[in-house]
Amino acid sequence: xxxxxQHNHHVILSEAASLELGxxxxxxxxxxxxxYVQYPGQHLQLLLKYFSGDPLxxxxxxxxxxxxxxxxxxxLRKPSVQWSDTxxxxxxxxxxxxxxxxxxxxxxxxxxxxx
Amino acid sequence: xxxxxxxxxxxxxxxxxQVTLSCSPISGHRSVSWYQQTPGQGLQFLFxxxxxxxxxxxxxxxxxxxxxxxxxxxEMNVSTLELGDSALYLCASSxxxxxxxxxxxxxxxxxxxx
Numbered sequence: 415x416x417x418x419x420q421h422n423h424h425v426i427l428s429e430a431a432s433l434e435l436g437x438x439x440x441x442x443x444x445x446x447x448x449x450y451v452q453y454p455g456q457h458l459q460l461l462l463k464y465f466s467g468d469p470l471x472x473x474x475x476x477x478x479x480x481x482x483x484x485x486x487x488x489x490l491r492k493p494s495v496q497w498s499d500t501x502x503x504x505x506x507x508x509x510x511x512x513x514x515x516x517x518x519x520x521x522x523x524x525x526x527x528x529x
Numbered sequence: 530x531x532x533x534x535x536x537x538x539x540x541x542x543x544x545x546x547q548v549t550l551s552c553s554p555i556s557g558h559r560s561v562s563w564y565q566q567t568p569g570q571g572l573q574f575l576f577x578x579x580x581x582x583x584x585x586x587x588x589x590x591x592x593x594x595x596x597x598x599x600x601x602x603x604e605m606n607v608s609t610l611e612l613g614d615s616a617l618y619l620c621a622s623s624x625x626x627x628x629x630x631x632x633x634x635x636x637x638x639x640x641x642x643x
Contacts, residue, residue, distance in 0.1 A: 446629050457532075458619065458634040465629045504572065508629075514585045515562050515623050515632055519572040 416441045418507050420520035427495050428528050435490040435523050437505030446508040447488040448517070449479055453501045461503070464488065475499070497529040531556065533622050533635035541641045547608040550638045552620030554601050560584070560625025561603040562632060563595060566617040575618075578603050579625050607640075615642045 421436035439445065449461040462473025469481040479490045488505060505520040534553040542548050554561050562585075563575040574587040578597035595605040601622075607614055617639050621632035 448631065450634075457636045458621075460631050460633070463631050506572075510585065511629055514579070515560050515577050515621070515625065515630070516574050516585045516587070517562070517564070517572075517621075517632060518574065519564075521571045 416507060416509055416518045418505055418518050418520035420503075420505055420523050422523050423521065424524050424526070426526045426528065429497055430494050431527075433490070433492040433495045433499070433525070435503055435505075435525075437488045437490065437520055439486050439488070439505075439507045439518075441486075441507060441509050443509060444511060446511060447479075447481060448506040448508070449473065449477070449488070449490050450504045450506060450519075451501045452504065452522075458504070461490070495525075495527050497527050499525060500527045501525060533620055533633055535618075535620050535635040535638050537638060538636065539639045539641075541643060542610050543643055544610055544612060546610050547606060548610060548640060550605045550607075550618055550620075550640070552603045552605070552622075552635060554603070554620075554622030555633055558622040558624050558633075559601055560623045560630075561597055561601065562621045562623075563603070563605050564619040564621065565589075566619055566637070567615075572619070575605070610642045612642050614640065616640060 419438045447464040450458045464481045472478045506517040560579045562577040577585040581597045597603045617637045619637045620635045623630045623632045
């Protein structure tokens with residue numbers, strides 16, 4: 415069965431610090447990869463996605479992620495975090511491609527940015 | 530474009546009762562998926578409907594069921610509620626056609642079983 419592992423459950427950073435959240439998945443075939451963010455009291459929003467092509471993808475609010483196929487990883491990065499980035503971040507995988515939408519989520523990483 | 534709308538936002542039910550949750554997808558989207566979010570288990574896939582047919586199913590007991598109507602609106606039903614069914618239930622919609630697409634989530638329905 416597919417699984418997604420997020421390395422850290424809680425991360426605390428000061429404003430302007432750099433962020434890297436790890437995500438590894440277990441599935442040998444073609445996958446679609448996503449990072450979603452859940453701000454306090456709000457719904458899940460897509461940060462960025464990878465379907466194919468350039469393994470370095472850029473998303474909203476200055477976030478980017480790199481797909482490394484050999485490592486089954488899709489780590490999220492941001493060079494300089496802001497207080498408003500405080501949220502929970504979820505990595506997700508869809509292995510069904512055009513056959514459906516079944517997201518397998520990691521456990522989530524709660525990021526707190528201190529101002 | 531209006532987003533994914535879930536109703537009601539909050540529900541309190543008693544053990545043994547049944548409940549129906551509703552989801553209106555983004556206009557033009559034909560795929561609707563349901564997820565359960567709990568502090569202990571995180572986000573877990575329940576099922577996906579596409580063109581009124583269940584296309585994929587997660588590992589939940591038969592007490593959890595759903596359906597999709599011709600206008601793509603979807604309902605999810607949980608029968609014989611248990612305390613452990615207390616969770617945030619999320620609906621996601623996507624175009625669902627022609628390849629890889631992303632899912633757009635609603636605000637969720639918070640179900641509390643007492």
